[in-house]
Amino acid sequence: MTDFIARHRRMLEDAVQALHARTFWTPFPEVPSGKIYGETAKADGEAAFAALLGQPFALPGHPEQRRLGAEVSPWGKALRITYPAADAPALIAAAQGAADDLASASVETRIGACLEILSRLNRISFLLGHATMHTTGQAFAMAFQAGGPHAQDRGLEAVAVAWTEMTRFADAARWEKPQGKGVPLVIDKQWTLVPAGVSLAIGCNTFPTWNSYPGIFASLATGNPVIVKPHPSAILPLALTAKVAREVLAEAGLPADAMLLAVDEPGAEITKSLATDPAVRLIDYTGSAVFGDWLRQNATQAQLFTEETGVNSIVIAATDDFDGMCANLAFSLSLYSGQMCTSPQNIYVPQGGIDTDQGRKSFDDVAAGLAQAIDTLLADPKQAAGICGAIANPTTQERVARARTQGRVIRDGTPLLLGVDADVPVAQDECFGPVGFVIPCTDADDGIARAAGLAATKGAITAALYDTDEARIERAIRAFARAGVNLSVNLTGNIFVNQSAAFSDFHVTGANPAGNASLTDTAFVATRFRRVMWRRPAAATV
Amino acid sequence: MTDFIARHRRMLEDAVQALHARTFWTPFPEVPSGKIYGETAKADGEAAFAALLGQPFALPGHPEQRRLGAEVSPWGKALRITYPAADAPALIAAAQGAADDLASASVETRIGACLEILSRLNRISFLLGHATMHTTGQAFAMAFQAGGPHAQDRGLEAVAVAWTEMTRFADAARWEKPQGKGVPLVIDKQWTLVPAGVSLAIGCNTFPTWNSYPGIFASLATGNPVIVKPHPSAILPLALTAKVAREVLAEAGLPADAMLLAVDEPGAEITKSLATDPAVRLIDYTGSAVFGDWLRQNATQAQLFTEETGVNSIVIAATDDFDGMCANLAFSLSLYSGQMCTSPQNIYVPQGGIDTDQGRKSFDDVAAGLAQAIDTLLADPKQAAGICGAIANPTTQERVARARTQGRVIRDGTPLLLGVDADVPVAQDECFGPVGFVIPCTDADDGIARAAGLAATKGAITAALYDTDEARIERAIRAFARAGVNLSVNLTGNIFVNQSAAFSDFHVTGANPAGNASLTDTAFVATRFRRVMWRRPAAATV
Structure with missing residues (x-):
């Protein structure tokens, strides 16, 4: 012994x-x-x-x-x-x-x-x-x-x-x-x-x-x-x-x-x-x-x-690093083909566009920026395989194929990027797999309210916000906290919303339907x- | 403020x-x-x-x-x-x-x-x-x-x-x-x-x-x-x-x-x-x-x-202070007329009797000793009222009256002491109120097994044991622990099984049906x- x-x-x-x-x-x-x-x-x-x-x-x-x-x-x-x-x-x-x-x-x-x-x-x-x-x-x-x-x-x-x-x-x-x-x-x-x-x-x-x-x-x-x-x-x-x-x-x-x-x-x-x-x-x-x-x-x-199950959301309100944001989100959306409980799914973007370090960007500009960043990230097939991995379960591909019919294709392939309206059913529940929904919202506060609302009612393990308005960031912190979801703000570089580190990040809060x-x-x-x-x-x- | x-x-x-x-x-x-x-x-x-x-x-x-x-x-x-x-x-x-x-x-x-x-x-x-x-x-x-x-x-x-x-x-x-x-x-x-x-x-x-x-x-x-x-x-x-x-x-x-x-x-x-x-x-x-x-x-x-709900039990296996034990249990049975979640109910006594500081005592001797101790404790009406209080709810009296028909009266009044066999239904569940059941068991280990078994299946908040055999006390400690019930051993004097002190005694274990x-x-x-x-x-x- x-x-x-x-x-x-x-x-x-x-x-x-x-x-x-x-x-x-x-x-x-x-x-x-x-x-x-x-x-x-x-x-x-x-x-x-x-x-x-x-x-x-x-x-x-x-x-x-x-x-x-x-x-x-x-x-x-x-x-x-x-x-x-x-x-x-x-x-x-x-x-x-x-x-x-x-x-x-x-x-x-x-x-x-x-x-x-x-x-x-x-x-x-x-x-x-x-x-x-x-x-x-x-x-x-x-x-x-x-x-x-x-x-x-x-x-x-x-x-x-x-x-x-x-x-x-x-x-x-x-x-x-x-x-x-x-x-x-x-x-x-x-x-x-x-x-x-x-x-x-x-x-x-x-x-x-x-x-x-x-x-x-x-x-x-x-x-x-x-x-x-x-x-x-x-x-x-x-x-x-x-x-x-x-x-x-x-x-x-x-x-x-x-x-x-x-x-x-x-x-x-x-x-x-x-x-x-x-x-x-x-x-x-x-x-x-x-x-x-x-x-x-x-x-x-x-x-x-x-x-x-849960619906993880990103709200893009503004950014002082448009390329860094897009590159960061490209990785988060691509990593293991979205088969993480922490992968983002719904991406809320104000329909009137956002302020960035590259000037005003329209809704379509933001969607295109994300698509372009994913294309760049996955251009090399070997690197793409290293990031996206393989699909664990055939039903995942079927689920994404069904979702495809409910939106406008912004970027095809893995991950799939779809433009959908906020109230489309597919964006109201978890659609586990390599798909992101880019969703127009009235303004950033509307996006925050929608993302936090979904987290509270359907569950969410992660949420992310890009913003430069500190007062609005404060409001978002309160809204997501009330919805019981951990929030990452303005991540760029080598840290991603999907990541949860032991001894520091409590994984899942227990405070919404994504887990008790x-x-x-x-x-x-x-x-x-x-x-x-x-x-x-x-x-x-x- | x-x-x-x-x-x-x-x-x-x-x-x-x-x-x-x-x-x-x-x-x-x-x-x-x-x-x-x-x-x-x-x-x-x-x-x-x-x-x-x-x-x-x-x-x-x-x-x-x-x-x-x-x-x-x-x-x-x-x-x-x-x-x-x-x-x-x-x-x-x-x-x-x-x-x-x-x-x-x-x-x-x-x-x-x-x-x-x-x-x-x-x-x-x-x-x-x-x-x-x-x-x-x-x-x-x-x-x-x-x-x-x-x-x-x-x-x-x-x-x-x-x-x-x-x-x-x-x-x-x-x-x-x-x-x-x-x-x-x-x-x-x-x-x-x-x-x-x-x-x-x-x-x-x-x-x-x-x-x-x-x-x-x-x-x-x-x-x-x-x-x-x-x-x-x-x-x-x-x-x-x-x-x-x-x-x-x-x-x-x-x-x-x-x-x-x-x-x-x-x-x-x-x-x-x-x-x-x-x-x-x-x-x-x-x-x-x-x-x-x-x-x-x-x-x-x-x-x-x-x-x-729960069934709290006492096992009387042996004692080196028969009078002290009876006096202690008399108080525990009488206090607030048994209307405590910690009040003892079932009292298991070996049918062949027990060893005591007063020599061998038969089952009936033990029952009589308890009855006598209660009589002594409650002899003065004013003191009796101070200990027994009043019955909070009329259904409590009705419950005790129904129980009365299922056993042999050892002591009448409040508290009522009844002799019942171990398998009589009334002793298998909580009978909230001023009544104790004195129950013959094959031997002390049988009493421990019955008391712990009831605690595990029906719940119990307290258990008490009187014994002089340290090996058997060890067995009882393990049996009651496994049944998730707190055990008091050989209490005499001014400390009672019913008592649970904040900051020291955890009240209810959460480990049996008496509470989660x-x-x-x-x-x-x-x-x-x-x-x-x-x-x-x-x-x-x-």
Whole structure:
């Protein structure tokens, strides 16, 4: 049994500090460089990925009734990897079998194990990059970052919050109540942390690790066995995670079955069986509001932490850097072909045009500027592939094709830029994929009102504003805050509205329909366990 | 506009410290003494109460469509006080009208106002004692404590948690991300706290202030306007609270309508209309699981914080102080005629008897010992009235009368002690009121298993164990912890299982059906507001 917490104590302390300061910090470098990850890391990662293809994936000791797995890389080839699969009752039983030992382990043991899991995952970031690339369609550089270090950051953030929360109040106290001139009452009290129960993490196709790690690590750290249910098209990154986790858990003297993988097939998903099992008390879910609603209606025995559908908007009111703005937005619209929960969709531009450093620009000028910037960005096919990646799910292309009929094409291709009126239905809901709607508004304040209104009613994770009028910027800040959406103002250069940095940006606010949870705030962790006391007169324990 | 936070800064700091240390602390003395509260406090309180009787209760500026109020003291006389009443839409509109100003006030302003409200409530503790006595049926000493200082403690605890939570993370940060050899990215970020929405506090008949203050103050401190819906039989203590709160809010430059009183009539309650209004996003509820279930089914737009029905048990396994144990339990069973959510109900005694300092005692000996101790405690009618108080609600007497037919009378009167078998239905659910069931179990471990099993399935807020076998005490600690119920071991003398002290005992664990919330942990406060960010390049703000 290894003392993992001692090994990682410094990282934990730094993480806790960063968490509170919200400044830039990460222990997991985002650059896929041999200088950082070791000179052979790149080749090792490629070789390790190649060795997995066409093979049964080994998860020793994991429940296994059959083998499943039919992942096909959005980049073309079938992975032909099979995973151990078991039905919901078998997985629940295994999780319950692990529950007592996990619950009774010390906070230090669980936190130490989580930190070691993340550290080992970091070391295989190149392998995770390939696994993420070939399940999500992200280009390698993005897959490395989002599937590797950035996901690990988000996991670590959850562990740090869990640590602060579990150690927040005294776990023992002597309570001494004065009794006037009499002898004081002296009672000894102790508190035990009691985990909520089995935890289910429902992964998504596009960010299998980034979106799942917070829930997985928050639950595991607080003593809840986790069943990880990957999207059938994006199993490998989470299978690798489960493999590492199970190895570390065992080394830490904890049950390996505290982390289980629930592999299923499209059309025969076991998600609903798992989600409604009475033993499941925590569910972390990333996906559509439709299934989110199903969970709310049916998985009433569980606490639900969600990230769901939303409509992210940009309001272009004015700019003192027209080219910089267009270049920045071109990248935001193109990155991973709009398949990010943070990708902008609706772009509100005053119908009368805007003031810029290049003079007055009409609505059409702005639309053309955006289109031109996208063309420039994606002119080189290799660079275009590196930015846009591949489409993870065929339904995404169909959705964009349907949207196309509802507007005027400003720029064709990926991403598609459409001119639509503000009230056109397609712009009232999330249209997930590589499409942006350029929408005329009466004036900038009208655009702000429309964008904030959609955020409040339909949900939004990001909003962006370009403006030079400080009074209007103030009004926008208030409007978007009231709508519960994080706002980026006047981004140019190498920072984008899509980006959300662990330890600094809380991801999703929990304050509009795009999700009821925030990564990672106190609320995300606080109810995953409870405090239970016993007390007795002090004399009895002397 | 008064700087209330400066006035109370020391109290706030001490409260935060006590919160984390869980040791004894209170700024609100529980002794109804003129030396503490002022020589004329007792007479002033009596006079103030008398002056309210038969009069319209003044709440200047409060929505008022009619006057309602038909409280009758469980001690006999009708209060004949009328309160301003308005229908649900009018109250919601008034709350919404207060929302923006309350939300945009500084954390310091809101916390300062809450602390001032609690301090002023403390000064009228004698009046609150009379108001509580004549609405709940508690005897004066208990009504003073539970309705006054102890409730104020619980409110202060919630304010302290709200303060720590709202100030936990930086509210502004400069995020500086290295760019290799390039110029770092520098982004300024700011976070705004966004309250959840209108908050509804549904009060109960027996502890109108103690059970409502945590939710009221947690919501108000975090910026949510609060509609206080008292039980129609226990309005006055909350009306006094609202009056003080509205005065302080106005003095703090905050809208008085951030605290509203929703008075209604039995048979024409407006609770359901309020609870299901889309604007209501937070509900604090104390009461039956039946209405709790209704809220869960229907008030799906709101976060629900509940304290509900449960079955509190005592297991008597052995004792080295038989007389002390019986005297202690006699008081716990008699106090306020069992009308506490913490009152014990089921008393498990091994059918073969127990070891004691007086030698072996049979099951019947133990039952007789308890009955005798109650007789002794309540022998003097005046003392009996001071302990048992009066019955708040006629249905309580009817419930106990029905239970009586299902067991063998061990002690008649209030409290009633009945011998029943373990599987008798009446002992499987909460039978709220002055009745204890003495239940034979196979042995102590069987008693522990039954008590913990009921706690896990039906809920429980307290459990007690008397035992001398340390190994069995360890097993019991684990069993009750797993059932999510706080356990008191071997209490004798002047400390009772019914008692729950703010800043030390978390009241309700949230880990079994007796309630989903704990007073006052992080989770009770953390989701009452959200953090929303805006960020922009640092250069732009220089």
